[in-house]
Amino acid sequence: MKAINSLILVLALIVIAMLGAGALGIEYLFGVIIPYLAVFIFIVGFITKMVGWGKSAVPFRIPTTCGQATKSLPMFKDKWSRLDNPGTKLGTIGRMFLEVVLFRSLFRNTRVELHPGQYIAYSSSKWLWIFALIFHYTFLIIVIRHLRFFTEPIPGVIVFLDQVDSMLQILVPPLFISSALILVALGYLLLRRFFVPSMRYISQPADYVPLFLIISIVVSGMLMRYVGPFKTDLMPVKELAMGLVQFSPTVPEGIGLTFYVHFFLFSVLLMYFPFSKLMHMGGVFLSPTRNLPNDSREKHHPNPWNYPVKLHTYEDYENDFREKMVEADLPVEKPLEEMAEETSENDEKKE
Amino acid sequence: MAISKPDVLYRNISHKPPETNWMDVPLEIKPGRYCYAADPEPLEYVGMPNPRKWNPLDDDWKLPENWKETVISGMKERLEKFRSFKVFMDICVRCGACADKCHYFIGSGDPKNMPVLRAELLRSVYRGEITKAGQILGRFAGGRELTENVLKEIWYYYYQCSECRRCSVFCPYGIDQAEITIIGRELLNLLGLNIDWIAKPAANCYRTGNHLGIQPHAFKDMIDFFCDDIEEITGIRPEPTFNKKGADYLFITPSGDVFADPGTYTCMGYLILFHYLKEEYGMDITWSTYASEGGNFGFFTSHELMKRLNAKMYMEAKRLGVKWILGGECGHMWRVLHQYMDSMNGPPDFLEVPVSPITGTRFQHAASTKMIHIVEFVADLMKHNKLRLDKSRNDNLRVTFHDSCNPSRGLGFLEEPRYVINKVCNNFFEMPLETIREQTFCCGGGSGLNAGENEEIRMMGGLPRANAVKSVRDRHGVNMLANICAIDRATLSAMMAYWQPDVGVTGVHEMVGNALILPGEQERETDLRGEPLPGKEEDE
16 A cells, blocks of 8 residues: 555656646756756755754764774774774774675674574575665666766766676667666565565555655666657757756757656655655764764763753762661761761750 | 463464554553553652553553653654764664564564564654654654554553664664664653663662662671672682772672572672682772662663762762772673763763773773773783683583673673683583674563563563574583673573573673682582582582
8 A cells, every 4th residue: 555655656746747848848847947946955955954963962972883892902802893893983984984885784684584493593684785785886876877968078987987887788779787787676675565574564655655766767767768769869858957057957849758757756856855764875974873983981972961960979878878887887977976966966956 | 471381482473464554553562561560659769750650551541631742842852962863763764674683573573573663653753743744744754643552552662672782783874773762761751651670670779779779788788698608618708898988999780699699699709709809919899888789770761860870880989989990790781881971970080090900901991981891800810810710610511601782782892701701611602693792682681671570572582592592502512601791690590491491591700700719718519509519519
C-alpha cells in the first residue's frame, strides 16, 4: 500500500510534467522557473538543515568505539583500531573518511539465522554494502557526466569520464555503464523492500518515493538517449542548460517532452531533498557517535549547558547515619558529643 | 508467570513480522516483558515529577493533565540540547542494517524490538507533532499523533532496550538507539513513568550512597564478612580502611559486588589484591561508604539524575584528599565515568594525573578525569611483574570472556581484561567474533532491566550471548564465563542457569584473587568460593 501510494505519487508527477510542458505548452515553467526554484530550495534547505543541526549542542563525547582504544596503555596499542576507535582528530578524520567514502559500518553487516537445535549463526552479509556503494557512486558519476550540459567548453575530465563510462561500446549511442549499474542497484534496493518481510514492515512512503523518483529519472534519461520515439535532440537541451547557468534563460524550440519529464522529476528530487531522509548526505558528517575522538578521559570537554544540580552531600549523609557510623567505628567529621551539645544549645536558644 | 522451557522458547521464535502496518498493530503489554511501575516514594525522594501508584496493565496511567505538551516541549528542548537526538531523528534511511543486531529482537522476534522500529516509535511522534511535513502529510510522511497508546508503546519498548549500542556499530550513520532510548526515557520520566527496578536503586543511591540501600555500618559489616572468609582460606586477614582521610587512593566499585553472588567473590579478589599492594608496596587504598556505588541508575533515568549521583565520587575524593580514584569492574559505570563524568562534574583539579606508585606508569589517557579502571591498573602491574601469581589455582576453569556492552562500545576496553585473564588462567577461549569485542551481545538485563518480573524478555535477550557460550562449551569444554561488570555477574548467572546451566559466571578479579599469592599465606585448599582447588579434590 505504502509502495503503491508512492508509485502513484511519482506517476502523477510525470503526468503533471507531460500535461504542463506538453498539452498546456508552458515550457518556460518546467524548463526555467521550476528548476531555478528547485535549486534555490535545495541550497537554502540544505544549509538551513545543516545549520539547524550544527546549532544543537554536543554536551558529551559519545563515540561508538569499534575497536581497542588508542588512548590506553602503550602495551595495548593496535595500529588498525585507530580508524575504528580513534583517539585523535586525525584518526577521526580517517574514520569519517572511511565511513563517508567506503561505508565502513555497513561493511560490517552480518545476517543472523536461527537453526534448529539451538544453533545461532551469523554470516557476513555484504550485499547491501555492495549495492549501496554502486548506487551512490554511479549516481555521482551520472551527476558529474551531466555537467557537460552546463559547461562550454566541456572540461577534459568530463569528456574522459564519458569515454570511460561508455567504453563497453554496446548499443548506439554507446551504453553508459553507470546507467546500467544504477538501475541494477536501485532494483536491489527496491526489491528488498518488497520481498524481505522485515524490510517491508519498516519501509515508509519516504523510502519508496525517492526510489521511484530516481528510477523514473534514470529511465526517462535513458529513453531520451536510446529509444527511438523518445530520442531528444541534445543541441537545444544544451542551449537551455547554458542559458540557465548564465542567468539568461531561453526556451529553445524542439526539445522533446521526455526531457521535460526528466528535468521536472529531477527538480522535484532537489526540492524534496532537504526535507527528507536524503539529508543523511549531510547528517552523516554530524553524527556524534562517529565524528568525535575517544579522548574523554584525557581531555576536558565542557558541556555548554551544564547547570548546578541538587546534591546529597557527605554532610547530609553523615547527619543521616552518624550514630550508626560511630557505632561501627567509621570515622565521622562531627563527633556525636558535639552533635549532642549543638542540639542542646539549639534547644536552649529556642527556650 | 512461568517462563517456558528453553527449547520451547527457542522453537517459538519467529522473525516474521505481521502484514499489517506497524502503526496499526495494537499494543499488547505482555507479562514477562515489562517491569513494574515505580512506586511514588523513590520518585519523591529525588524530586522526580508525578509520583503516584500506577500499574502499566491498567488503562489509566494517571498521567498529569498536560502530559502531551510536557512530552512535546520536552522533545523540542532536547532537540536543541543533544545534536545526537536531532540528527538521529532526521537521517535514518531505514536500510535495515540494524534490524537483526538487537539481542531482544533476535530472542523475541518482536519486530518493534528492531532498533530501527524502536526509534521510529519516537521518530513518528517527532514527525507528526514537530516537523511541518509530518503535520501536513501525517502518515504519508511517517508521522503520527502522540496519543496515550503511542506513549504506552514507547514506554513498553524503551524499557526493552538495554542501551547496549550494538545497533550503532552497524548503522552507516552511527545512529545510536541507546542515545534515543536515554532521551526517550528522560521524556517518560517527565511524566513519572519510570520502572521500580530503576527508581528505587537511584533513590537508594542518593540517600545511602549505593543502589542496594546498604547503610554505612552494614556496608562495613559485609566487607568484614568477606575478610573472615579470606582469612579462613588464606590464613591472612585483609584490613581495608573506610572513609579514611589522607589515604592515597579511593576505590569505588558497584555495590552489587558487596551484596550479590558471584560478585562478592570478585569483591574478595579486590580485598586480596589491595592487601597485597599494601603489604608489598605500601599502597594505601580506602573504600568509601558515602561514595559506595560505582554504578549509576540515574543514567537510566535522566542526564540530571546521572549527574547528581555521579557527583559523589569527586566530592568524596576531595573530602578524603586522595590523589586519584580507582574504579572497579562495572559496565555502565565505566561509560558514565569515561564519556560523561568529566563533562558533568569535572574537571577535578584537586586530583593528580594517575600514576601507578608501583610501576611509575602514568595513565595519560585519564589525565583529565583522574580515574582509572582496576583492570588496566592491574594489567600494568602484571606487565611489570609486580604480582606473584599461581595460575594453576585456576586450572579447573576453562574460561571465555564476555565483553560488556559499555566498556567495549563506549571505551574500547577490549585487550585489558584479556591480558589480565591470560595472566591468571591457563585455559582461555574466545567466543565467535560476531559475538565479542565491539560486536558483543548484552547480558539481557542491562540499563536497569534486571528485574524479576521481566524474566521472559531477559532470557530472550540473553539468548545470543548464551548461544555463543554454548558454542565454546561444546567445542572447548568452557565452564566459566568471565566478565568485568556487576550487572553481568547478576544477570548472566540467571541467564546461564536457564540456557547453559553447566557454565558459571565470574568477575575477572575473582580469578586474580585466586591466583595472587599473599605474602605469608597458608597453603590454600579451596578457591574463594570455598570449592577445592585443582589437585586438592582428593583430600576431602
